[in-house]
Amino acid sequence: MHKSAHGHMGDAVRDFMDPSMHYRVVDVGAKTSHDAHLTHRSLFEGYSHDYVGIDVQPGNNVDLVMPGLYTIPVESESADIVVSGQVFEHVPFFWTTFLEMARILKVGGHIFLSAPSRGHTHAHPYDCWRFYPDGFRSLAAFAKLRLVRVHTDFPPRGENKRFDYAAVTPYRYWGDTVGVFRKTEEYDQKALDRFRQPLIDWCNSVGDVDATLAELGPPPLGRGQSPRITHSAFGIDFPFNPALINEKVAEKIKKGRYEIREAVAIQSYLKGGERVLELGGGLGFISTLVSRFKRPASYTVVEADPRLIPVIKETHKLNGVAGVQVEHCVATSDPAALAAGFCTMRIAKTFWGSSIKSQANGGDSVLVEAVPLKKFLDNDEPEVLIADIEGGEVDLFTGIEMPSVNLAIIELHPTVTGEDGIARMEAELARIGLHSTNHDPSTRVGVYQRRA
Structure with missing residues (x-):
């Protein structure tokens, strides 16, 4: 005020x-x-x-x-x-x-x-x-x-x-x-x-009026505001940084196609009011979408790419989202990484290609703090887990328990992990008690729920 x-x-x-x-x-x-x-x-x-x-x-x-x-x-x-x-x-x-x-x-x-x-x-x-x-x-x-x-x-x-x-x-x-x-x-x-x-x-x-006349584009900039582009399907604004958002991604955002499969899964399966843990925050789209439309009880987003931390926070600010905890680290279950205290992350020119997996393309390597996934599970007791970590999902769940998680929405990366890697991950999720509910592999988004 x-x-x-x-x-x-x-x-x-x-x-x-x-x-x-x-x-x-x-x-x-x-x-x-x-x-x-x-x-x-x-x-x-x-x-x-x-x-x-x-x-x-x-x-x-x-x-x-x-x-x-x-x-x-x-x-x-x-x-x-x-x-x-x-x-x-x-x-x-x-x-x-x-x-x-x-x-x-x-x-x-x-x-x-x-x-x-x-x-x-x-x-x-x-x-x-x-x-x-x-x-x-x-x-x-x-x-x-x-x-x-x-x-x-x-x-x-x-x-x-x-x-x-x-x-x-x-x-x-x-x-x-x-x-x-x-x-x-x-x-x-x-x-x-x-x-x-x-x-x-x-x-x-x-309710919300975000999608109404979204084709008109973003509102005029106010004092001190950065250039922005708008996701036409949900009316969510992003800070426009050409170094991170190339023309292809910008076009997807403007036409409402950016991460639309994950968005549809979230709109379909989240009831609202849940505690949410997101691994791989990207541009802050998913955390903003959930915060705006599902009003979570709590939300923590973990992002390993240091370039994206200020972008996520700026996306939240542009869209009036508050209360999201943003953590810069790698949440992992890998004993070797946890013993070393860090993971090696290859920073690709395109931010969505950066990964702790060796297959990531080009760019430099940086050391990112490794934090036990179990720490976030114990502290936050999330009911929903959302992950888009460019292949890191394959061994993420090995040897851990997630008793509070009833729903997991995971972007799959078969070109990085192979179909065998996805099968291995799904076997670990089944052991935990989370079973696949969508059987269309073309979506590349896996939805896993705990059975009653």
């Missing part, structure tokens, strides 16, 4: 709250980064209150996670204050969220709402809207609330009486629009319920 928005919210708290009263405060869109210094929670210090932070994802400053993108898990007319700051620009169907905020508000209670009227694109994961006073007036009319204050931090006017945007100071960069809404006896819950719940159900069913 930027300083001006925090300051405007502080004004609303001081002007509309009584220090002698007790309040139940609900903050919608409360999640903050772990290094954030400004939160709405801090604004209510000095007031008798109960604070509940709500967001669509778990994280810092979040007490309740929303069961749907547009469902607030709070009883009707139970909150004295509902606050939401710098959130609505990221919500595709914000009017539905506002109806929910009005529903949970007590008669006589207030909504403190702020959103930018200008500023660069900052997708988390979307940046859809900017707001002026008339936008807040429309929200008040739509939800049958009384708008008791609204203000937009417009630039000063120049000599021609037009707004002088060049005179905007850094503090006022976002041009905050701030509104205070009151719920009065005019609010008709029964009348609104006739369309509120169907609207919420519809918006929840729509």
Whole structure:
């Protein structure tokens, strides 16, 4: 949250709250980064209150996670204050969220709402809207609330009486629009319920809007943002680095074909909410896909190629993904590598060809720390294992147990391992209790599940 928005919210708290009263405060869109210094929670210090932070994802400053993108898990007319700051620009169907905020508000209670009227694109994961006073007036009319204050931090006017945007100071960069809404006896819950719940159900069913009009390409770059390309099938952005992403890969990404087989398997077999361990993070596509669409309980991605670690993190950042643990090492069960403490990795010119297997093409060799796969299995207790490690999967499971893993999705590399290597790997997985569920070898993606 930027300083001006925090300051405007502080004004609303001081002007509309009584220090002698007790309040139940609900903050919608409360999640903050772990290094954030400004939160709405801090604004209510000095007031008798109960604070509940709500967001669509778990994280810092979040007490309740929303069961749907547009469902607030709070009883009707139970909150004295509902606050939401710098959130609505990221919500595709914000009017539905506002109806929910009005529903949970007590008669006589207030909504403190702020959103930018200008500023660069900052997708988390979307940046859809900017707001002026008339936008807040429309929200008040739509939800049958009384708008008791609204203000937009417009630039000063120049000599021609037009707004002088060049005179905007850094503090006022976002041009905050701030509104205070009151719920009065005019609010008709029964009348609104006739369309509120169907609207919420519809918006929840729509869910993410990533694939909509993806052929239009990525949004314009904001300040400090890197060039990007977009996976048209899922609307996932990648930082475009020509040294790593050649024209062939870029074309696959743009046409939605990049790692599409793995993506289809993930969409088909993951239920959502699982603990996930991924070996071979690549460009960060799979970890972003799972985080965006399956909302895992935890996610760890292990990548051996040192060039890809910053790429994975940047992909997560571009797509508003947080909470993924990224580890630079080789997760292995090889006794010799573990005894030495490292593996030799051949860095191919094409990143997908880099491998700890000697067959990798060209490039230099680097030493990468070897970490027991068992360590990740014991620490994370993953329910899902995803692997794309360019042939390293063959001996990965030799002599280990994976009691927590119920599903493994593994990209197969017969040109590196041979069909005998795949058969050897599948025998080890069967010993562990994971059996093949797809019998089409042309997919080159193996799906293995624990039988009930």
